[in-house]
Every structure is written in structure tokens, then in C-alpha cells.
Amino acid sequence: MTMGLALAIMGAAIAATFAGIGSAYGVQAGGKAAAGVVAEKPELFGRLLVLQALPGTQGIYGFLTAILIMVQVGVVGGNVVDLSVTQGLGYLVAGLPIGIVGWWSGIYQGKTAVASIHMTAKDPEASARGITMTALVETYAILALLVSILLLYGIPV
Amino acid sequence: MLIPMKKVTLIALKEDKEALLLALQRCGEFMVIDTQEGEPEEKVITQTDEKVKKTEALLGFTRKFREKKPLFEDRPIVNYEHFIKGDAKTKALVEKIEVIQTDLADCESDIQVSENQNVQLEPWKTMDLPIEKIKDTSNVQLFTGYLPEKEAADILEALNQYTCDIFKFGRNDEGQACLITVYHSESGELINDIKNKGFIEATPPNVKGKAQTVIQENNKALEALHEKRQQLSTEMQVLAKEYDKIEVLTDYYTKISEREQVAMTETIETVIINGWVRSDRFKVMKKAVDDVTDCYHLSEVEPLEDEKPPTVTKNNAFIHNFETITDMYSKPKPGSLDPAIFAGIWYWLIFGMMVGDVGYGVSMVLTIFIYKKLAKPRGSFLQLVNVLFYCGFTTIFWGIIFGSYFGETWKPVLFSTLENPMGMLIFTMIVGLLHMFCGMGIKMAESIRSGHVLDAIFDQFSWMVLLVGLGLLFLPQTASIGKYMALGGVAVVLLTAGRTSKGIIGKILGGFLGLYGITSYMSDILSYSRIFALALATSVIGMVMNLLAGMVAVNPIGYVFAILICLAGHSFNLAISMLSAYVHDSRLEYIEFFNKFYEGGGYSFTPLSMNGKYTDIIDSVKSR
Numbered sequence: 001m002t003m004g005l006a007l008a009i010m011g012a013a014i015a016a017t018f019a020g021i022g023s024a025y026g027v028q029a030g031g032k033a034a035a036g037v038v039a040e041k042p043e044l045f046g047r048l049l050v051l052q053a054l055p056g057t058q059g060i061y062g063f064l065t066a067i068l069i070m071v072q073v074g075v076v077g078g079n080v081v082d083l084s085v086t087q088g089l090g091y092l093v094a095g096l097p098i099g100i101v102g103w104w105s106g107i108y109q110g111k112t113a114v115a116s117i118h119m120t121a122k123d124p125e126a127s128a129r130g131i132t133m134t135a136l137v138e139t140y141a142i143l144a145l146l147v148s149i150l151l152l153y154g155i156p157v
Numbered sequence: 158m159l160i161p162m163k164k165v166t167l168i169a170l171k172e173d174k175e176a177l178l179l180a181l182q183r184c185g186e187f188m189v190i191d192t193q194e195g196e197p198e199e200k201v202i203t204q205t206d207e208k209v210k211k212t213e214a215l216l217g218f219t220r221k222f223r224e225k226k227p228l229f230e231d232r233p234i235v236n237y238e239h240f241i242k243g244d245a246k247t248k249a250l251v252e253k254i255e256v257i258q259t260d261l262a263d264c265e266s267d268i269q270v271s272e273n274q275n276v277q278l279e280p281w282k283t284m285d286l287p288i289e290k291i292k293d294t295s296n297v298q299l300f301t302g303y304l305p306e307k308e309a310a311d312i313l314e315a316l317n318q319y320t321c322d323i324f325k326f327g328r329n330d331e332g333q334a335c336l337i338t339v340y341h342s343e344s345g346e347l348i349n350d351i352k353n354k355g356f357i358e359a360t361p362p363n364v365k366g367k368a369q370t371v372i373q374e375n376n377k378a379l380e381a382l383h384e385k386r387q388q389l390s391t392e393m394q395v396l397a398k399e400y401d402k403i404e405v406l407t408d409y410y411t412k413i414s415e416r417e418q419v420a421m422t423e424t425i426e427t428v429i430i431n432g433w434v435r436s437d438r439f440k441v442m443k444k445a446v447d448d449v450t451d452c453y454h455l456s457e458v459e460p461l462e463d464e465k466p467p468t469v470t471k472n473n474a475f476i477h478n479f480e481t482i483t484d485m486y487s488k489p490k491p492g493s494l495d496p497a498i499f500a501g502i503w504y505w506l507i508f509g510m511m512v513g514d515v516g517y518g519v520s521m522v523l524t525i526f527i528y529k530k531l532a533k534p535r536g537s538f539l540q541l542v543n544v545l546f547y548c549g550f551t552t553i554f555w556g557i558i559f560g561s562y563f564g565e566t567w568k569p570v571l572f573s574t575l576e577n578p579m580g581m582l583i584f585t586m587i588v589g590l591l592h593m594f595c596g597m598g599i600k601m602a603e604s605i606r607s608g609h610v611l612d613a614i615f616d617q618f619s620w621m622v623l624l625v626g627l628g629l630l631f632l633p634q635t636a637s638i639g640k641y642m643a644l645g646g647v648a649v650v651l652l653t654a655g656r657t658s659k660g661i662i663g664k665i666l667g668g669f670l671g672l673y674g675i676t677s678y679m680s681d682i683l684s685y686s687r688i689f690a691l692a693l694a695t696s697v698i699g700m701v702m703n704l705l706a707g708m709v710a711v712n713p714i715g716y717v718f719a720i721l722i723c724l725a726g727h728s729f730n731l732a733i734s735m736l737s738a739y740v741h742d743s744r745l746e747y748i749e750f751f752n753k754f755y756e757g758g759g760y761s762f763t764p765l766s767m768n769g770k771y772t773d774i775i776d777s778v779k780s781r
Contacts, residue, residue: 046485046541047485049740050485050740050743050744050747053736053737053740053741053744054744056737056740057687057741060687060690060691060694060737061686061687061690063690063694064686064689064690064693067578067693067697068578071578076575125487125760127485128486128487128747128757131486131744131747131748132747132748132752135744135747135748138684139676139677139680142680142683142684143676143680143683145683145686146679146683149582153579
């Protein structure tokens with residue numbers, strides 16, 4: 001294994017790990033708030049589940065980026081590519097946007113989800129507005145995902 | 158499709174009130190409009206409401222004594238004629254259960270009291286003196302209390318300085334129980350001294366007789382109480398067999414309460430009730446009234462502009478289930494378009510893509526089919542179960558397209574998610590583009606229908622051309638066409654997005670702001686990459702399970718483990734895949750699809766009806 005490949009794997013690990021941390025925080029914050037509401041109003045479970053799951057997307061994006069990097073360098077399903085250090089560094093950096101933005105936006109989206117869950121508890125009809133407000137936070141994770149994917153496919157191998 | 162509603166006003170004689178309300182409740186087509194807007198009236202809690210509360214509480218109590226609880230419970234079925242009479246026997250039964258409940262609670266608290274007393278008396282058991290006799294004499298003062306383990310030696314040593322006597326008894330957590338006798342002259346000094354050293358002054362429980370005797374008496378009483386409790390429980394277990402009947406009675410009271418809560422205006426001789434009726438069911442309701450009396454006035458009018466009728470949607474048996482997805486966002490506003498058919502079909506297709514595995518699809522269809530047969534879900538939960546059931550079929554369909562069978566790849570029709578991730582990513586974005594275009598198309602159709610053809614071209618069509626053009630740029634063959642389409646779209650947006658603003662600067666600024674909307678379109682399209690990510694996650698986890706099973710399958714015992722791993726692993730994977738697909742598919746509908754055209758804001762139609770909370774009330778003459 002070359003140093004370049006190790007760097008690329010690091011990039012994949014960063015993407016999956018940090019975005020996953022953000023999502024895990026977001027989903028647990030949402031889950032704690034939702035559990036409290038469901039104790040009083042079990043009929044809201046379906047609506048709250050959607051709100052709770054919204055901050056879970058970042059983790060999926062991180063996972064997606066990690067898999068794409070691994071496919072690109074041949075760690076998954078293919079022949080391992082001989083990467084130079086520069087190329088490997090390229091993959092490492094490509095993993096950063098979704099890793100970092102996924103991490104923080106997951107946390108912030110979790111906080112917005114908690115607020116929306118509280119709103120839904122008071123007025124179940126408002127849940128759709130809550131979902132929209134919470135989903136807006138995710139825009140930036142999506143933009144980071146786009147940058148990560150474009151970078152990752154822009155690296156000449 | 159939305160069903161138009163009619164507002165009806167029923168004026169009838171007061172003497173027919175009860176019969177009329179019952180008839181309206183029986184026909185199940187009439188939703189009462191609460192009286193005047195403004196501050197909601199305080200809900201009056203009637204005697205019937207108390208009864209509902211009471212029987213419901215007793216249901217909870219009785220449930221504990223049911224012998225076997227079936228996994229899937231059947232709801233009791235009761236005939237309408239039988240139901241409205243109320244069941245005198247059950248009323249008696251409920252009263253009996255109430256008495257038992259009180260007795261049982263008393264019994265429990267008595268047991269508690271006696272047991273507590275015994276615990277407190279325990280250390281004093283060896284004291285050969287009736288407890289009420291512990292009293293100061295003319296010369297001697299008595300102290301009772303505990304010597305804590307650690308400080309006991311200190312305290313005993315301190316006692317040597319005084320003319321006193323100490324009698325030690327049993328121990329408990331606080332220390333050793335003891336009785337100290339001392340002359341009055343020294344008592345004040347002594348007690349301060351030993352208290353400082355750690356002596357805990359305490360009196361034994363206030364009972365008559367020796368501790369030993371009291372404990373024995375208590376034990377005897379406890380035995381009797383336990384026996385009584387046992388007896389009451391057995392009695393309850395017999396009564397709990399009538400659980401179904403209590404459920405019926407609860408519904409009976411609930412239905413009476415619903416009739417009592419109907420808002421109406423009364424004059425000296427008449428009552429006036431306002432309500433909503435589906436325009437296609439007005440006749441059914443009229444007939445119900447006709448059957449009671451011919452002395453009434455019934456008027457039906459179209460709802461006014463500022464009135465908000467409830468929403469009733471009617472779709473075919475397939476789309477009907479997907480209404481639950483729309484309803485969770487918001488019911489359509491009366492007079493607007495019901496998005497269920499579009500939302501339903503897209504939900505159905507995208508769900509299949511997100512799970513996308515033949516094996517999982519077949520498992521979904523089979524398990525949900527069996528579940529439906531066994532548990533007989535109802536109402537909106539049945540809709541949801543049906544949604545998942547139908548989505549099983551699209552899961553199979555997309556599984557064949559992507560060649561995924563329990564995580565293994567086999568002859569994909571198009572390509573395999575694992576082998577061609579980039580292709581799959583582009584494919585999901587094209588699906589997303591079509592999904593969004595569908596939403597924008599609906600908006601265009603609405604604009605054109607209301608005469609705003611230019612709005613449709615400027616606000617939706619220009620973006621469609623622009624987005625398609627951007628997409629075509631990626632293919633070398635179509636890059637030049639794509640360039641012109643994209644530029645054309647940009648030009649139209651720039652020139653028209655600010656058309657409603659005042660002044661030339663406002664119009665130019667509006668144009669640029671409109672073009673900035675490209676970011677939201679881009680993030681919408683990218684958001685569909687979650688379809689790819691979820692499909693990939695399903696296959697990868699499935700593959701890992703197969704790999705694990707393959708690793709242990711080396712000998713006969715290994716095969717058994719391999720089968721167990723496969724069963725547990727694939728069930729787990731199917732469960733989380735379905736959960737994520739449900740959530741993320743809903744999200745794509747709500748955020749990416751609905752924000753292109755849909756505004757909800759309706760509320761549901763809840764007529765007076767004979768639908769029980771616990772029971773199914775069967776009506777033979779029901780005109781449906």
C-alpha cells in the first residue's frame with residue numbers, strides 16, 4: 001500500500017466519521033425531545049419520527065462520500081490504484097467538506113429539530129412547517145456534499 | 158379528488174332532539190359546526206363524561222387480571238340495536254368491579270401499614286415491657302433510642318460517669334435499640350452528652366403491648382389480608398372474562414357524551430343545528446332525518462368565501478392509502494387540488510428505489526400480508542400498512558432493475574448500484590428532476606387554469622428549460638443545445654423574476670434575486686442523492702451479512718449459525734431500510750416536491766358516527 005492510498009483512505013474515514021458524529025448528535029437530541037412528547041401524545045409518533053430523522057442525512061452523505069472515495073481508489077470492488085502522495089492528499093481534502101460541514105450542520109439541525117418537535121407538541125398541525133425549517137439547515141450539508149463529490153471526481157487518477 | 162361540502166342547517170322540534178341526534182349519529186354523515194367563532198366555549202363536563210372516565214379507568218384495572226392476552230386482539234363486534242340499549246348487566250358488573258377495586262386498594266394499604274410496623278418493631282422484640290408502659294417515674298427518667306455501630310463504645314463509656322442503667326435489644330440499620338434509665342437530676346446532662354457522641358434518640362412505634370406480641374398479632378392479620386387479596390384477585394380474574402363487555406359499555410357512554418356535546422341554538426320550541434355534509438351524501442342524511450320526523454326544516458347551501466369547510470378526499474382504493482402521507486404534511490385546503498395521486502405514485506416509486514432489493518421486497522409483501530390477516534389494523538394505521546405493502550412491489554421491481562437479491566448482485570437489467578455508483582447517482586438525480594418537474598407542472602397547470610399563462614412560463618417553464626439545459630451540458634453530443642437552453646432560461650429568469658417589483662432598480666434586483674434561486678434548485682436535485690445512498694446502504698449491509706454467514710458456513714454446525722445470521726441480519730437490515738425509506742421518501746415529498754406547488758391547511762371531516770373506540774358496531778340497515 002502506498003502512502004497516497006493511505007491518505008485517500010483517511011479522507012474516506014474523515015467523511016464517514018465526522019458526518020456520522022454530527023448526525024448521531026442531531027438524531028439523539030431529536031430523539032430525546034420526541035420521546036418526551038410521545039409519552040404525552042403517542043399519536044404524534046409518525047410526525048415526530050420524520051423530524052427526528054432529518055439530522056440523520058449528514059451521516060448518510062458522509063457514508064456516501066466515503067464509499068465513492070473507496071470505489072474510486074479501488075478499495076471496494078476493484079483493483080487498488082497506485083496513488084501518488086499528491087493524489088492521496090487530494091482525496092483526503094475531498095473528504096473534508098462533507099466531514100466538517102456534516103458534523104456541525106448535523107448538530108445544528110438537531111437543535112432546530114428539537115425546537116420543531118416542541119412546536120409540534122404544542123400544535124401538531126404545524127409539523128410540516130417545522131420539517132421545512134429543519135430541512136433548510138441541511139442545505140449547507142448538501143452543498144458540501146456537492147463540493148466533495150466534484151472534488152473527488154476531479155482528481156486525475 | 159376533493160369532494161365539495163355543503164353547509165346544512167337543521168331546524169326541528171325540541172321533542173325530536175334526542176331521536177334526531179341519534180339518527181344523525183347512526184348515519185355518520187353529519188359534522189356539527191361548533192357554535193359561534195371566537196373564544197371556545199368551556200367544555201361542560203357532564204355526568205356521562207364522568208362515566209366515560211370511570212369505565213375507562215376500570216378497563217385499565219381489569220386488563221391486569223385478564224388471564225391470557227392474545228398477541229393480536231380482536232375487537233368485540235356488537236349489533237347496533239343491542240348497542241344503543243346499553244347493557245344493564247354490565248353496568249352492574251362495573252359497579253361490582255369498582256367495589257373490588259376499592260377493597261383491593263384498602264387491602265394493599267393495610268398490608269403496607271402492618272409490614273412497616275413490623276419492621277419498626279423488630280429491634281424492640283426482645284424488650285420484655287409493654288411499649289405503652291415506657292414512662293418516666295417520679296425519680297427516674299427513661300430514654301429510648303439507637304446506639305450506632307461505630308459510636309457505641311464511646312457512648313457506653315460516657316454512660317459510666319452517670320448513675321444510670323442501660324438495657325440493650327435488637328439491631329437495625331440505625332444501630333442497637335436500647336433503653337436508658339437515669340435519675341431526673343442527671344438526665345439533662347446525660348442526654349446532651351450522649352447525643353453529642355452520636356446517640357440517636359427515638360421512640361418505638363406507638364402500639365399497645367409488648368413488641369413481640371404486637372408483631373405476632375400483625376403477622377396473623379397479614380395472613381388474613383394476603384388471603385383476602387388473593388380472594389379478590391381470583392374474583393377479578395373471573396370478572397375480567399367480561400372485559401369485552403366493559404369495552405362496549407365504555408363506547409356506549411362515549412357515544413352518549415358525543416350527542417350531549419353537540420352545539421346547538423335553542424328557541425322555546427325548536428333547536429337549530431349547523432353542520433357540514435358531503436354534497437354527494439346529503440340525501441343519505443336527509444333520509445335519516447326523514448325517518449325520525451316529518452316536522453323539520455333542512456336547508457343546504459354552498460359554503461361562503463370566508464367559511465372553512467372540512468376536507469374530504471376520495472381516491473381509488475390504491476391511492477387512498479397514500480393519503481396518509483399527504484395528511485401527515487397537511488390536508489389539502491378545500492377548493493384546492495388534492496395532490497394524493499401524484500404524491501402517492503411518486504412515493505410508491507421512490508420507496509422501491511430506496512430499498513431496491515428483490516429479496517427484501519418479497520419479504521415485505523409476505524410479512525405485511527400475514528400481519529394484515531392476523532392483526533387487522535384499522536384507520537390511518539391500516540393506510541400506512543397498505544402503503545408499505547404496495548411499496549413492497551416497487552421494491553421488487555427496482556430490485557430486478559438493479560439486480561439485487563438479498564444483497565447479492567445477479568444480472569441487473571440496468572446496472573448494479575455497487576458496481577456503477579456514478580451511474581446510479583446520475584440516475585437518481587434524473588429521477589429527482591422528473592419528480593420536481595411534476596410538481597412544477599402541476600403549478601403551471603393551476604396557473605394556466607386561472608388564466609396566468611405568463612406566470613407559468615416565467616416562473617416554472619423557464620427553470621425547467623434552464624435545468625434541462627444544464628444537464629445536457631454534461632453530454633458532449635448535446636452540449637451546444639444545452640448551452641443555448643441554459644442561457645435562454647437564465648435570460649428569461651433575469652428579465653422576468655422582478656416583474657412584480659416597482660421601479661427599474663427593483664426589477665433588475667428582482668431578476669438577480671430570482672436567479673439566485675438556482676442554489677435552491679441545485680440543492681433540491683442533490684438532495685435526491687439520498688436515494689442512491691439509501692439503496693447503497695441496503696445492498697452493502699445485506700452483502701456484509703452474507704459475507705459473515707459465508708465465513709461460518711464451513712461445517713454442519715456452521716450452516717445452522719449461517720442461517721441464523723442470515724435471518725437476523727437480513728431482518729435487521731430490512732427493518733432499518735424500511736424505516737429510512739419511509740422517513741426520507743416523506744421528506745423528499747414534503748420539501749422537494751410539495752414546495753413547488755402545494756399548500757395544505759385543511760382539516761379533517763369528523764362526523765357524528767357510530768365508530769367505537771374499542772368496538773365495531775354493526776348496523777344492518779346502514780345505507781352505505
